[in-house]
Amino acid sequence: MKYDHIQIEKKWQEYWDKNKTFKTPDLNEIDKSKPKYYVLDMLPYPSGDGLHVGHPEGYTATDIISRYKRMKGFNVLHPMGWDAFGLPAEQYAIKKEINPKIGVEECVKRFREQLKSLGLSYDWDREINTTDEKYYKWTQWMFLKVYNSYFDEKEKKAKPISELHVPEELSEKEKYEYINSQRLAFISESPVNWCPELGTVLANEEVPEQLEKGFTVVRRPMKQWKLRITKYAQRLLEDLDSVNWPLSVKKLQTNWIGRSEGAIVKFKVKSKTLNDEREIEVFTTRPDTLFGATYMVLAPEHKLIPEITTDACKDKIEKYIEAASRKSDLERTELVKDKTGEFTGAYAINPVNRKEIPIWISDYVLTSYGTGAIMSVPGHDERDMEFATKFKLEIIPVVIPEKYKDTGIMKLKEEGSPEIIIAGKGVEALHGESKEFHDYLEDVKNGKTCFTDEGYSINSGFISGLQTGEAIAKMNNWLEENGLGKKSINYKLRDWLFSRQRYWGEPFPIVHFDDGTFKSLDESELPVTLPMVKSYKASGTGESPLAAISEWVNTTDKATGKPVKRETNTMPQWAGSCWYYLRYIDPLNDRIFCDKEKDNYWMPVDLYIGGAEHAVLHLLYARFWHKILYDLGYVNHNEPFTVLFNQGMILGEDGVKMSKSRGNVINPDDVIRDYGADSMRLFEMFMGPLEATKPWSTEGIGGMSRFLNRVWRLVIDDRTGEIKSNVTNEKPSEAELRILHKAIKKITFDIEDGDMKFNTSIAQMMIMVNDAYKLEKISKELIEKFLLLLYPFAPHFCEELWEKLGNKPSMQNQPWPEWDDAYAKNDLITVTFSVNGKMRSKKEVELDTDEKNLEQYAMDDPIILKHILGKDIIKIIVVKNRMVNIVVK
């Protein structure tokens, strides 16, 4: 009987299902003396197209680890579920003209079948679906927790809003507003990323992906829900140190959070339109360049603009603001290389030298970063220089590179007049002495050179002559002493835009009163379910389709009996996946999202595998939610995922990304039908390290199927289907033990080291099989041990042979084999002999032959003798168990 993958895989999948082989018992039934291991795959989004070959790659890796860890005696949690709210599911449903709920059911069914056909060892009793109301009830519950919390600046953590100190003297309305302004979930009216094609707003993190798909994204002021993730910027940054994640992902998150240290500086405004003096605050990372600030620029959205603009400039300014507001982000950045701007007619006073400097507006200053205003130091900032050159604004060099330190600073310090290099004596003094330095200063003044690095201050009064670091420190002190500014830290990270104007998402547990106020629902009123409707297409007006369903929107406030309208925005796709890993731990609990004791046992996740595309989106959001839950005491750990691993992409056979339009998509169903799930699993692991991007190969998987057939025929007689006659019950011979123990050692190391390089494990198994074929007879014990090694990789195949050899299923209960170094090591080792570093000869010697003998062997070697004949031996290097190198002249 030949190896029949279709029949065998079906048989064992049914067996595992029926016997619940991979069920993880509830906490009170578990043997707690064993260590735990939580292996998690990133929650898949079931699409209409089904799986592609990229999905099983990561899933196979986690499956290997799961099966291995169970054999090693761990309690393993290895669950699977579905992330199904959001745009793709909704777009799919629109295309098919069905309700998304129906569409999701279809896709999930298909995905589940496909995953099962891969023989993955999930505990299917813990399956979750983010669109199930029993699930999203808790997503809404968590939103309430976020909404009903504020961030305590002293303790740097979230606390219940009931603990917030509200000033007594405020009126009721002011109190309401004050509390709302402190909540971690809040409504804000600000420019957001509006995507007209999708009819919804997008989070900053989502914009690049949609632009890549060819959608447009424009800035548009809208009232939206946001989550105050910025309060957690510092913790999200710091705690990256405590997790074992790929450096690239840490780097990505670090850049996204974008911490920068600097100072806030206050500039007084001098304007004809104002009687009192107003102040403009700016953020700068280089307070040492304050003496070089020759003008200011405000973002077009800056609040002070209407107040300070002079009548003469009003028209032009208003026009500019109008034009800027209509530009998309893309237009404001990439497409427009030329700087634009307008003069307000107003001036500010540079606090360090009392100089009057003009105030401009320009869209190169972003309203959402820092204070929305900058001081311009054109000599030392490329953007400022570009602007200054275009509008003919003054440029003063205030920092010089290290190489001019001596010619510049030292010399002038001796003369006691460090700050007058530009005019008068300073320049005179330099003439003839250092033309190069003089030319450098001229280039800066003329806008030809821009020096943005650190160096030494010049033309800067009390900080002239200081190195940048010292200059910054001294300036910061000066600012603080004079009440003109202070040290400050800024982050690029913005608050998370949390509402979408679409149907297919979690409704907010919020209701609005007629007077414009709103309140959250009580926990007992959850879940707020999505109404089943016919038309759920995006209205495109900026309003959710839910707004049109009056019988859903209009309801009554439980507490007051007043008529209220439900919030009609829905939550973004990421909401459900922010906490799913907690639900797996306690999926049926209807009292709480996850029992705290169970959380304490299973969390944190020991291994988390998924694609790199989630580096900032999901992984940042999930960490943020987890920290809030931690602060409020619902979970026991600060970070959810201890180890993260990114699997690489699988490309088409042509070496480019798989896509329908290219026609290079490989369907796993076909592969499993033709070669079997075991061959596919093995091949995906054999293609290369898990993290690498690598092309698919149909011929390659044929080779893997050949390998399994070779193993099969090693044991089974093809014609009779019986165990082959040369398989004996004798103990393995020494030769057999040698090939076995080497393989056990290699494979155990490969799995344990966490590099996810299973290609070498499989190579080792192939070597073992090749060696076994050379034996006259084979011990049954050897084959059984080999099957245990192969089992995590090709489980159906191994279960079948295991059973055929007379053993009881399942192999899952067998312990992982141990190796003995006495057999894993080679007794004989090949040592190479080199002359002048060039390998000339080699010899087999016993392991650990001492250096003296090795040297003697080399000197006795006729080939070596030939190469050193008639030459002087300068040096002999001997490395035990490796080589001898003779240096001659």
Next chain:
RNA sequence: GCCCGAGUGGCGGAAUUGGUAGACGCGCAGGACUUAAAAUCCUGUUGCCUGUAAGGGCAGUAUCGGUUCGAUUCCGAUCUCGGGCACCA
């Protein structure tokens, strides 16, 4: 422009820590079995030069240079590709 990561045969990829470059697989070539094919098994497979042959020589891990007895591995510069960020003051 800035920040990561990677460049090894025809291809995917191996090479503890600086110590035999190319494990294992694919492909290809030759052979065995077969009436034939498929399947299977065996042999060979970095390039160039040399030899009837066994063999021998030289070059070779993107390029150039450095450290070293010895470099795919360490250091410096350059090139190419992939990923991320991009007026963040």
